[in-house]
Amino acid sequence: MHLFNNVKFNTPESVELEFTLAGIGNRAWALLIDYHVLAVILVGFFTAWSIISVPLGDFWVDIFGTGVTLWLIAIAFLVSFIIYIGYFVFFETLWFGQTPGKRVAKIRVVRDDGRLIGLQQATLRALLRPFDEIFFIGAFLIMLGRREKRLGDLAAGTIVIQTQTATASATLIISEQAKVLYEQLIEIADFSQLMPDDFAVIREYLQRRSAMSLKPRASLSLKLAEQVVDIINLEKLPELVTPDVFLEAIYLGYQKPEF
Template identity: 45%
Template sequence: MQLFNEVTLQTPESVTLKFRLAGIGNRAYALLIDYILWSLMLIGISLVWYLVSVRLVELLEPILSDRFTDSLELWLVASYLLTIFAIYVGYFVFFEVGWQGQTPGKRWVNIRVIRDNGRPARLPQALLRALLRPIDDLVFLGVLVILFNRQEKRIGDWLAGTLVIQEERRGQAKRLPVPEAAQALAQELLEQVNLERLSPENFAIIRTYLQRHDKMLPAARRTKSDELAQQLRERLEAPELALQSPSILVLQAVYWAYQQAYGDRL
């Protein structure tokens, strides 16, 4: 019996990845943290807005009629509500795009939003999830939807094509052995390449492939290694990266370098 559901995804690189879903408890805990942080922001913004609005009305009241003063107050209230909604949506969009599918709450709980193909969530997915969040929060509708589908998707996830997964905690992922040549190349990569362009999902694809490539036929292994190595060069914006080295060595080097740089996040 499993405490958390698992889902198997096929990436565009034809690599099969298995993820453990976050679970409703982790998602609720992360959302609580995010709402606390958002509420603190709201208090500060509301205070500033109130002081500015009062000052604005005081300045304009002597030169406006009572009717225009009333209209001004209504406009101020309307603009305040729109600003609050924009900040509500913007909080989740900003962090999920900038932190590769995580908000402060999700990072604390160690969960992440990804697309249905295993890729990181981008702006369209984050925006759609955030816009639909009020509907999901309505009378706990999102909770009910999550409980009654195996992929644990709320309405925003269904329409955005996303999943919320549990990441491996620090120390859980066993480091794969790589040859010394790959380790030496990895040291060069750490100095020459910005590995932040790789997402955790990109790393997971490399790791999964390295775990299984020995079971592939030699011709298929060479083809897939070449394909993944070229995709890595494009992702890292390094078209000349180790062109003279075997593709499998490039993959091993990137894997090792990423482990060295971000091992505490994996």
């Protein structure tokens, strides 16, 4: 495995963009954080389960015998497994390939073609995670594979890349109107169709627009907004919203930074 392994995506305009794969170190750091969050959730669940099941178990034992206790234990372990799987499915679907740990580690799961993952890919990755981690299959596959894929990545057709951050010299301002619009778009738009290169172009425009003259800026922002409308399956630009505000909302939808 290379120290910094890169993957390249070709845009429809034949522009080649390069991203750095996350690597086992970043992925382990993200997983460690996620397991701490999961531990808190599971401790809360087992505490609540104990409070509820002990008196309930005593009641049912008096009726059906001691076999009920085994059923209650089995149910508790089944629910804890669902929580374990559901944690990764929920966050990777809702946060477009990121969990709390991945967000801190600044890495993201995307499909092999660079598009954002959906529920199907997140579920496949989560279901195969126990095999990857318990038997250390994932660690070996990541270290030995050219694209650093664990078993779940191979099955789901995904890779894990480092997220790109804006340069310090660039100015990127997100308006309050864009934040409100994002909350509306997330309900009606298909953000999973956006690719990293789409986001990269939007981010580049938002960073450099202040240095552009008004006419070229208006023309470019409208062109980008119309292209994004087609990509995320909207009929048209939202009414009473400027292309700039729309692009800012799209930026939020992909990057989801903390403000």
